[in-house]
Amino acid sequence: MIDRRELLQRAAAMLGGAVSASAAAGVLAGCVATPPVEGDTPDYSWFTPTEAATMTALAARIIPATDTLGAVEVGAVPYIDNMMANYHEPQERQILREGLARIDRESQAAHQRPFAALTEDQQVQLMTGWDEEAYAQSQSDIGKSDPPRHFFRMTKELTTLAFFTSEYGATEFLQYKAVPGEWRADVPYSEIGRAWAT
Amino acid sequence: MTDLASKSREERTFDAIVVGSGISGGWAAKELCEKGLKTLVLERGPQVKHGTDYKTFGHNPWDFRFPGGRVPQEEIDRHYPKQSRTGYTINDAWKHWFVKDDEHPYTEVSRFDWMRGYQVGGRSITWGRQSYRHSPMDFEANAREGVGVDWPIRYEDLAPWYDHVESWIGVSGREEGLAHLPDGKFQPPMAFNVVETTLKEKVEARFPERRITIGRTAHLTKPTDEQVKLGRGQCQNRNLCMRGCAFGAYFSSNGSTLIAADHTGNMTLQPDAVVTEIIFDPETSRATGVRVLDAETGDRVEVYAKVIFLCASTLNSAWIMMHSVSDRFPNGFGNDSGQLGRNIMDHHFLVGAQAEVEGFEDRYYSGRRPNGIYIPRFRNLGDDETKKDFLRGYGYQGGASREGWQRLVAELGFGAGMKEKLQDPGAWTIGITGFGEMLPYEDNTISLNHEVRDIHGLPTLTMDVTIRDNELAMRKDMQEAGVEMLEAAGFQNVRGYERPYAPGLGIHEMGAARMGRDPNTSVLNGWCQVHASPNVYVTDGSAMTSASCVNPSLTYMALTARAADHAVTQLKRGEL
Ligand SMILES: Cc1cc2nc3c(=O)[nH]c(=O)nc-3n(C[C@H](O)[C@H](O)[C@H](O)COP(=O)(O)OP(=O)(O)OC[C@H]3O[C@@H](n4cnc5c(N)ncnc54)[C@H](O)[C@@H]3O)c2cc1C
Numbered sequence: 134m135i136d137r138r139e140l141l142q143r144a145a146a147m148l149g150g151a152v153s154a155s156a157a158a159g160v161l162a163g164c165v166a167t168p169p170v171e172g173d174t175p176d177y178s179w180f181t182p183t184e185a186a187t188m189t190a191l192a193a194r195i196i197p198a199t200d201t202l203g204a205v206e207v208g209a210v211p212y213i214d215n216m217m218a219n220y221h222e223p224q225e226r227q228i229l230r231e232g233l234a235r236i237d238r239e240s241q242a243a244h245q246r247p248f249a250a251l252t253e254d255q256q257v258q259l260m261t262g263w264d265e266e267a268y269a270q271s272q273s274d275i276g277k278s279d280p281p282r283h284f285f286r287m288t289k290e291l292t293t294l295a296f297f298t299s300e301y302g303a304t305e306f307l308q309y310k311a312v313p314g315e316w317r318a319d320v321p322y323s324e325i326g327r328a329w330a331t
Numbered sequence: 332m333t334d335l336a337s338k339s340r341e342e343r344t345f346d347a348i349v350v351g352s353g354i355s356g357g358w359a360a361k362e363l364c365e366k367g368l369k370t371l372v373l374e375r376g377p378q379v380k381h382g383t384d385y386k387t388f389g390h391n392p393w394d395f396r397f398p399g400g401r402v403p404q405e406e407i408d409r410h411y412p413k414q415s416r417t418g419y420t421i422n423d424a425w426k427h428w429f430v431k432d433d434e435h436p437y438t439e440v441s442r443f444d445w446m447r448g449y450q451v452g453g454r455s456i457t458w459g460r461q462s463y464r465h466s467p468m469d470f471e472a473n474a475r476e477g478v479g480v481d482w483p484i485r486y487e488d489l490a491p492w493y494d495h496v497e498s499w500i501g502v503s504g505r506e507e508g509l510a511h512l513p514d515g516k517f518q519p520p521m522a523f524n525v526v527e528t529t530l531k532e533k534v535e536a537r538f539p540e541r542r543i544t545i546g547r548t549a550h551l552t553k554p555t556d557e558q559v560k561l562g563r564g565q566c567q568n569r570n571l572c573m574r575g576c577a578f579g580a581y582f583s584s585n586g587s588t589l590i591a592a593d594h595t596g597n598m599t600l601q602p603d604a605v606v607t608e609i610i611f612d613p614e615t616s617r618a619t620g621v622r623v624l625d626a627e628t629g630d631r632v633e634v635y636a637k638v639i640f641l642c643a644s645t646l647n648s649a650w651i652m653m654h655s656v657s658d659r660f661p662n663g664f665g666n667d668s669g670q671l672g673r674n675i676m677d678h679h680f681l682v683g684a685q686a687e688v689e690g691f692e693d694r695y696y697s698g699r700r701p702n703g704i705y706i707p708r709f710r711n712l713g714d715d716e717t718k719k720d721f722l723r724g725y726g727y728q729g730g731a732s733r734e735g736w737q738r739l740v741a742e743l744g745f746g747a748g749m750k751e752k753l754q755d756p757g758a759w760t761i762g763i764t765g766f767g768e769m770l771p772y773e774d775n776t777i778s779l780n781h782e783v784r785d786i787h788g789l790p791t792l793t794m795d796v797t798i799r800d801n802e803l804a805m806r807k808d809m810q811e812a813g814v815e816m817l818e819a820a821g822f823q824n825v826r827g828y829e830r831p832y833a834p835g836l837g838i839h840e841m842g843a844a845r846m847g848r849d850p851n852t853s854v855l856n857g858w859c860q861v862h863a864s865p866n867v868y869v870t871d872g873s874a875m876t877s878a879s880c881v882n883p884s885l886t887y888m889a890l891t892a893r894a895a896d897h898a899v900t901q902l903k904r905g906e907l
Contacts, residue, residue, distance in 0.1 A: 195745045203750075219396075220403045260745065268743045290740050297736040297753070300393045306754065307736065311391060313698035316568040318522035322695040328735060328756040331392060331699065 177211070179218035179226075184233045185210060186249035188288075191236075194256050195292040201306055209295035216291060225282065232284020236263075260285070303330035333604050333625045336632045345371040345599070347898070348621055348636040350606045350651065353453020355871040355887045356642035357584030357592070358496070362895035363640070364597035368902075371634060372589075372598060375605040375626060375643075376449035379456065381562075381585040385575030387424045400424040409433065416444045416836065420457070425573040428457045434786040443794035444835035447644065451602050452585040454644070454838075457573045460549040460581050460701070461728065462502045463881035464493050464513045468713065473877050476722055479674060479771040480847040482876045483857030486513070492889035500582040500888070501558055503566075503702070504547030512707040512726075512881070518552045520545045521702050525694045526731035526759045530704070533820040540717055541709045541816070546702040546728065549582035549885075561590055570699035581701070603627050605787060609639065609655040609664050609867060617866045617907070621651075624787055638866045638898050638907055642891065645872035646675075646777055649843035650792055652854075652869075653779045665844075665861035670854050672778055674771035674845050675796045676878040678837035680764055681830040682806045683727060684813030686822035688759035695733060695756060703730035706763065706816075708880055710808065721804040722770065725880045727813065729763030761822060765809035768880040769834070770801055771842055796834040806832075839883050841875035859894040866907040868894045 177185050189210050196204035217226055236259070240248040244255055251259075267283035274280035296302045303309040309330040335343060346368035349359040356372060363370045378384070387400075397403070400423040407415045410431040415421040420429055428448040437445055448454055467486040474481035490513070497516040505520040523531065523545060531543040550566040551558060563579035563586060572581055579586035592598040603626040610620045610633060620635035641648040649672055655664035663671045708724035710717055734757030739749055775796040783791045810827035817825040834840075847853020850862035859874050861867040870891040872883055879886075901907045 196750050197747050199747050199750065201750075216397065220401065222404045257746065264743060264745060271741060286740070289745060293736065293740055294398045298392055298398045300391070303392055309392070310698075311389075311569070313568045316521055316566075316696075316698035316700045318524045318696055318700070319528075320695050320697050322693050322756075325695050325697060327754055328733075329697075330736070 177214045179214045180210075183237070183247065183249075184230070185214070187233050187236055187247070188213060190249045190251075190256055191260070191288050192292045192295070194253065194260055195289055196296045202301055204292045204296040207296055207299040207301045209292055209299075212295040212299075213291045225287065228282055228284050229287055232288070235284070264289075297330060333601050333623070333627075333630075333632070335601065335604070335623060335634060336625070336630045340635070343633065344620075344635040345369045346636060346902075347371070347638045347640065348373060348634060349640045349642055350621065351375075351453060351641070351643035351647070351871070352451050352584055352589060352600065353642065353644060353871075354455045354458065354584065354884050355644070355891050356453065356640070357455060357588030358888045358891040359640040359642050359868075359870060359895055360592040360598055360600075361588040362892050363638075363899065364592040364595040366895065366899040368597060368638075368899065370592070370598050371636065372592075372600045373604040373606050373621070373623060373634070374451050374453075374600065374602045376451060376453075376602060378600075378602040379451045379575075379585055381579065381583075381590065382575075382577040384585075385577055386427070387574045388571075388577050390424065390574075395423050397423070402426060413437075413444065414446060417446060417838075420446055424571070425457060425575075428454075428573070428575075435791075436783055436785065437791050438780050438783055438793040440793060440795035441797055442833035443796050444833055444838075445646065445792075445794070445840070446835070446838045447647075451589070451600065452583055455583040456575050456585065458583075458884060459882070460572065461705075461882040462497070462500075462504075462515075462547050462549045462885040463705075463726075464515055465489070465879045465881065465886050466511045466513055468511050469877065469879040472723065473771075478722065479773075479877060480845065480849065480852050483846050483848045483853075488857070489886070489889050489893065492893040493885065495892055496885060496888040498555075499557070500549050500587060501551040501554065501563075502547055502885075503550050503552040505544050507542055507544050507707070509542060509707055511712055515547065517547070518550075518554075521548070521550075521552065521700050523704065524696050524731055525691050526688050526761055527704050529688075529691075530731070530761065530816070530820045530822075534706075534816045537819040538709070538816070540712070542707055544705050544707065546705045548702045550701060551580050561587065563587065566701065568698035568700060570701040572701050605789075606643065606651055607631075607654060607789065609641075609651065609864075610635075611655070611657050611659060611664065611864060613657070613659045616864060618864050624789070626787065629787070637902060638868070640891070640895070640898075641867065641869040641873075642871050645840045645843055645875075646792060648869050648871055648873045649777060650779070652844060654790065660863075665854050665863045665867065667863055668851055668853055670773075670847075670852060671844055673773050673776050674842035675775045675777060675794070675834070676769045676771055676839075676841040676875065677796075677834045678766045678839045678878065678880060678882075679769055679798050679802050679806065679832050679834070680766045680837055681832045682767075682809045682813075682828065683729070683762065683764040684810065684817050684825060684827045685760065685762040686817040686820075686825040688731065688761055688822045691759055703728050704763075710812075719804075719808060721801050721808070723768035723801070723805070723880065725765045725767035725805060725809050727763040727765050727809075729761065731759055731761040733757055733759050761817065763813050763817070765806075765813065766837065766880055766882075767802060767805045767809060768878050769798060771845070771877055772799060775834075775842070777843060794835070798832070798834060839872070839878070841872040841878050841883060844869050844873040845876045846874050847876060858897045859890055860897075865901075866898075868898055870894045 263285040352374040566580040652664040706727040710724040844854040
């Protein structure tokens, strides 16, 4: 039986979030998101070209480029492609694949165009609906032991993971020290300024 | 590959043989070599050279195949269905330190999680380094309560050896003056963060019998000259320890004991050498050596010595003994009592409490402390106030930290707003997990399984181990008392938790060849000698007569050093 906080924790744990000191050992490594080289057409092994275009639009809205780089700029899409091809379980692959198909179906129905061709506003509007649906599902999952995953939650997780474990995400957007040297147990946050990547 | 087979009998004869090069075997090797014995260390796994063989030591987070070093499910299903049960052991950063389950299977009557690695250094590379002494109370409990058999030794017997081991390995910790968690020889303690300090103040004010201290951990915070000379350095607070530490900042065999043993010139370290049997001479009632299987070539060879230290880890030392049958020992080596393979213990855990902490948003930390807080046992300390409806007790390990970038995935929202929020750390959270003592039950057993064979064609183990009413009652209290303390600290959303625990997952397996006073009811005597074959010492967790609730490895080290001293004295006297 799980409750809301447990769900939050599980979701965080799936991204390597530390819950307890003993679990912290599992949280220390990272990933392979590498920025696309200019002019390179990524060679996807799992995404179809249409799916890759949809995923690129989703990633760009979830963690957009602002005055700092966004998920797409740090290589989130090839990264997710690699994850789906080589890491995820068949069931999860199916959830994402069906989700991407549904995105285009609903986009066609609402705007007669594939999702990747919509304006940013139209994309955000549709995504807000799926986000609410995923959130509602997670609320109704409270108490269930092994709830199925929602495609939008998965997309959000994968994008977040790709961004914050990339070299840019970890070292420039956040900060990371390979060899901290000291343990300073109590420091004013103003002195540090940004969250640690790990 | 070993080259033992090509050597003459004389070249295969040593003063001492140590089986295993993990935490216990490394200590046996160092002590025996330093005391002048020509010592052969037999290790079933491959060589792991300190520093150079820690292949992920310098990896940045983004250098791994998959985020967090995660290993694809297919690979886990094929090779690590059991070794992955901790949730963190099978990771690209350190999975090479764990066995492949398909090569080294075992059978479970009920679920048993046997987490282990076969290589030079054993699990000294991956251990959590928490290091506590057993207390006088721990050595007396069995006799007082009529549980199992009495320990043949008392705290005073081991205390000087705890001193010796702690000073040498380096343990960082804080003196607390508690009778039930004796202080050791400590290097400077690591500091609490602001939320942990708050917990300490509030809990100690409310519950005078409870103490919150910093974890006692085998890390150098102020290396001694001797440690520096060995090539060891101060902890750099990376908290990537399980990869292996090229700084030598935490204690491992590879970075400490095996180096010291090697410096004496008395050690022959032989990797890829699986010990399959102890050779026994019924005429003299002494073991004469061991049989070795070359892990690579399958060649078999015998090696000989005057004294043998079994340090292959609890269940593997018992395996060697059970697999060593002869006319004299039809039920396994030294098993006149029938106690070999019984009384298997672990520490039960995965129960405790968690909370969110409002405030302190202006406080943070820098560095990654490879350690947490510790709450020593406060139940059944011998007075009425602390007495409960179960025997023994438990301690908690835990810590507080600020939430990271993972925290918003499960919330509503995405986009620039979410991104910006995640540039700052989240709220403080805190968690404590109890580690409870498990009683020795005679019918918690391991046995040889001749049907299921390992990669070398050798028989394997079947585990039949469960926790019982005493542990279940304790678990209830572990959760309640945890909640009570986080509430006393004034934290928010305090909630107890309990996850299914199966024996083994504490990775503190103990018992199987217990020490005792009476050869009819125990396998080893008070010096860890096999009653029926006194030149065989078994000094890993299999010797344990009861489990205490503290992490056990420091005690294995102290038992080993004490036994090595005894063995050398006895050898000189011609008594082995
Ligand atoms: C992730 C993790 C965290 C842990 N945290 C802590 C902690 O915080 N505190 C604590 O006290 N303990 C902790 N432990 C437990 C600790 O690692 C063990 O108690 C300790 O390593 C036991 O030492 P050992 O020498 O008996 O066995 P090991 O270190 O396992 O070494 C045994 C060696 O013997 C070799 N061997 C086995 N069979 C044979 C054979 N037939 N022939 C030749 N060689 C053989 C093995 O390959 C191995 O190298 C932890 C363990 C793990 C995995």
